Amino acid sequence: MRVLLCKTGHRMEQMVKEGLLNVEIEVIELCKSPAEKDYEVEFVQELTEYIREQKIDMLWSIGYFPALSRGCAISRVPYIAWEMGESWNTLYSETIKSPWNYIFIAEERIAERFWKKNPGHIFSLQPGVNLRDRSLQSDTVCLCNTDSYPVYYLKNNYSWYAKGYTRGLIEAQQRVYGYHFLPKLINGKYRTEMGKVLYEPYRAGDYSKKKISVMLDDFLCDTITQNEREEVTNRIKALGLYSESEVPAVNVCIPSRKCRTGIPYEMLLTMAAGGFILTGYQEGIAAGFNLGEELIVYEDMKDMEEKVKYYLEHEEEREAIAEKGRIRVENDFRLEDRLEEIFYAVTEGMKHINK
Template structure:
């Protein structure tokens, strides 16, 4: 196949390009940072120029772009959107119905919410890693000195100003109610209830203090936007900081983030790490790698888990409903269910080195064999082919 790869950020695109080429596809990429997700005339002209000048079988991108969908629909070319973010606001658009779309979502609850609306252009598919790149990783003495650790966490704490912080002037009742439900949510894993418990009174209070502009063609729920983007991110901030603080009372924690953070003096602030070269070494050389899933991911397995396991690291993660569908708990990774359980399992696996090593090795083998880019891309392309053969989403007509 001849594929046009739309590149808008560096994360993951090198892996995607190398994997597609390694599978025998011809890949041409176009690079552009969108000015708007709804309407971007320059982006439209750029894509139309490439599709007019050359013949392509498909266009592929990470996440979903309404402009790409619109252009591909006009040219009757398959658009493969591999969604890494959950939720992704650009999905809430009339363009999602375009029958040339093949949108792959890793969160099953989010996927089902679209299917219930009769949207047949979405498919559920877990994320993956580039196993060939990870298999080539080399560890030297300098790496051992720099990255060896008991416990590491790689990720944001969202301490810079986030949307929730703009609601400081909320009425006392609304603010108290919101803070109570957020605290309750931090205690519950595997079920996100924030959207369900937002009352009309609280919604009105929030909307009276915050301006929302989601675009003229936005088809999603304002309630969901508030629950996910405003409250969900705040819950993630609270949960991650409190989890790291509790662990730091008993253990040495290395925190890797590119944020400037003036809290958590109890942990070692290690700065950011490069996704391709440094992050896999952190995962390989840490005895325990924590995953604390962002609360906007409802049931799916975040990329961080695949990254850790694919690098040969031991992962200790919060509970996510889809974990048991792909992995054997206690054999390929370890799940914690609350703070006390986390503390117990950290203590146990720090001293049971052989058991920890076997779990990391089994998890690494599982991910590199069954959850790599080539496997996922073949699954996507097979779905495209089967749907076209069935007369759905016919292209090049």
């Protein structure tokens, strides 16, 4: 079997390549990705020709790209897209209905949202990692997930009422971890006004309409996440402990407020290397790990600071927790197991196509 791996710059690509090679699958890297994720005619033509010339059996990418889906549909080869970031805007493309797509989404509730668009071809699948060697730790702290955010814009002509309501919603939700109450606080007047001023800079013509409630939730959650990451960074810098280059003793994970049922890939990657995790609470993290034993959860910014100081001073306790976390990742989040699940889903799906 020959797999074409489209390189888009995600850190997981190399792991996927190694995982496929370990099961004796030939991997060819496609180093040119579409300039436009949705539809670039020249790119799709080149892709279909390349698939034919190289006798490609399957195409993989980290993240879903409609242009790749188009090329695979024309070539009649399976397209495996593993969506694990904080943005899933391209999933609104009508191309996700292609029977050649096999889309795996780390965020369970998002997989459920899109499943009806292509039953049997959209799945919930947490990330998987390989264990890695870890160099000696220094007495520093860093953030272990810093994904970018999808872009939403607000027109300038919205009322002071909407501005104040937005600020109040953000400030209220930002103080609460583990319970998402924003939808219950959004009234009809606010939703109607924000529907007129909140927009995305670009959406392809074949994209399905995004509900204003979804846009509002994404916008508010992105803003909260960005605010929290900036605040955590500033607080750690104020302690004189922040580092971007050294191997840290404490890794602070600030999960996206949108990704409530998934587990951040960067967090798993850090734990696989034996790193100690201090994280904000999310439903997916609580379901995947024993809190307080395999990783530590902070309740607010003050608690985060106190726990950073505590675990820097208590090395043995910190390392024991990190080791338990590493073992959990080794047992439950192995990339090899995830690849098996993917191949099983694709094999079963292809049986129906080939009938």
